[in-house]
Amino acid sequence: MREKEHQAEREDSAPDELREMxxxxxxxxxxxxxxxxxxxxxxxxxxxxxxxxxxxxxTKRFWRDLVIRWQKVLAEKDHRNPNRGRGPGRRPRAVGEAVKAEA
Known part of the structure; x- marks a missing residue:
């Protein structure tokens, strides 16, 4: 799938144009x-x-145009999920501890 995207990008850009890294x-x-x-x-x-x-x-390099596109996709996408799990939670308190704390 990624190979098809790369081919489409290569076809879109001019053949004499170099992509920046x-x-x-x-x-x-x-x-x-x-x-x-x-x-x-x-x-x-x-x-x-x-x-x-x-x-x-x-030695690795990143394609500048793809990094910019990736940033735009991240800006459009809402990553916040209010229904996500938030850990195991607190342990239930014993009844005797609640009475001692109030006194």
Whole structure:
């Protein structure tokens, strides 16, 4: 699926036009994310994974146009879910503890 998206993007851009790439530091400065948050999103989020290109061992770059598109999608999407789970909750209080606390 990602390959089809890349082919469509290549066809949209002019053949003589070079696409700009960003280093990880530039992406971090642009998005204001931490390195661990960027890494976590890179592993989890399919759109950000499509932005990454490994040009050499331990050297990765991000397509600038895809990072910008990813940011726009994140801005449009509402990530807040008021019905999400919030942990296991508190343990039930014993009846004797409630009486002692009131006294």
């Amino acid at each position: 960003m280093t990880e530091r530039e992406v971090l400065d642009t998005t204001r994310l931490s390195r661990s948050a960027l890494h976590r999103l890179e592993k989890k989020d399919g759109q950000l994974r499509a932005c990454v290109v490994y040009i050499a061992p331990n």
